[in-house]
Amino acid sequence: MKILITGGAGYIGGTAVEIMRGQGHEISILDDCSTGHVDTIPKDVRFVQGSLLNPSEIADALTGTDAVIHFAGKSLVGESVDKPALYYSVNVGGTRNLLDEMYKAGVKKIVFSSSAATYGEPLQIPIPESATTSPTNPYGATKLAVDQMITTESRTRGLAAASLRYFNVAGALHCDRGWLSERHNPETHLIPNILCSSVENPVKIFGSDWPTADGTCIRDYVHVIDLIDAHIKALDSLQNELHEIYNLGSGDGYSVRQVVAAACEAFGHSIATIDSPRRPGDPAVLIADIGKARTGLDWAPTRGIQAMVADTLASFN
Ligand SMILES: NC(=O)c1ccc[n+]([C@@H]2O[C@H](COP(=O)([O-])OP(=O)(O)OC[C@H]3O[C@@H](n4cnc5c(N)ncnc54)[C@H](O)[C@@H]3O)[C@@H](O)[C@H]2O)c1
CATH class of the missing domain: 3.40.50.720 (NAD(P)-binding Rossmann-like Domain)
Structure with missing residues (x-):
């Protein structure tokens, strides 16, 4: 086509x-x-x-x-x-x-x-x-x-x-020209920002008092x-x-702290974070119902948060 x-x-x-x-x-x-x-x-x-x-x-x-x-x-x-x-x-x-x-x-x-x-x-x-x-x-x-x-x-x-x-x-895709990955400027997405963080530039966690298990926002990746x-x-x-x-989406949610934990595992060391105020307009939880895509498109996500973090990390190296 x-x-x-x-x-x-x-x-x-x-x-x-x-x-x-x-x-x-x-x-x-x-x-x-x-x-x-x-x-x-x-x-x-x-x-x-x-x-x-x-x-x-x-x-x-x-x-x-x-x-x-x-x-x-x-x-x-x-x-x-x-x-x-x-x-x-x-x-x-x-x-x-x-x-x-x-x-x-x-x-x-x-x-x-x-x-x-x-x-x-x-x-x-x-x-x-x-x-x-x-x-x-x-x-x-x-x-x-x-x-x-x-x-x-x-x-x-x-x-x-x-x-x-x-x-x-x-996540990212590896091809014969190298990695195709997020290169937004400014980068507002959590995973690349975690991977670019340092002790001097810690990951900002916007709100740690949300009504979720660990107090941070939950999103679907x-x-x-x-x-x-x-x-x-x-x-x-x-x-x-x-x-x-x-x-x-994946139909599953991950809190900001769970994504940071997945990144720590991929990195093999701890990641500095700093608790910051909630951002106005941020909902506590966003998780997709992907039932329609599963049945109507015969589609299902196959890669989890660990693969998304690992591929993004590999693309940054
Ligand atoms: N990244 C996400 O998590 C996410 C989530 C929901 C929806 N989307 C949507 O997916 C699409 C792609 O997102 P992305 O993350 O790849 O963003 P991106 O900024 O990397 O890609 C957008 C592309 O559109 C081009 N573009 C912008 N204005 C244009 C114009 N006037 N004429 C021609 N080209 C123009 C840009 O140069 C860029 O290459 C967007 O429509 C975005 O809103 C992205």
């Missing part, structure tokens, strides 16, 4: 490029490299360095495409609070441009990177796809707006679509390789005029 991967120079998109080209798909990439890295792009894929904000660059990237996997976008919660207009422009406006150019080009299949941030403060744990969506920040609001836009697009223009609501993505496997299954499952939404 000829697949356009938007955001293919980024962490998750780059991993998708590597795995899907390895399976024999013909891959093109559209990325403006605002947070991505051109050095992760294999030489044998077509790369359009362009923006979702420029319809002619999207049209160019779509040439000959059968399907789109849409990772490109802005994804920092804190930045979205400071710069909501940027998030609406790129995530919502940029995806509007992409859907319009897909329609003009007759491309009718899309898999979209949505987020658990669409749910906001959960009323039930684990969180099913039918849970109330009430995002607590502009990032989550833009992801929800795109999910809704895609639902309309599938009804009105026959798009075959899936939105995959990721919980926390972690999924390995990036398992995540891409779900994208491939979602792509294969697409049906005309249908938009399906699936949660992707």
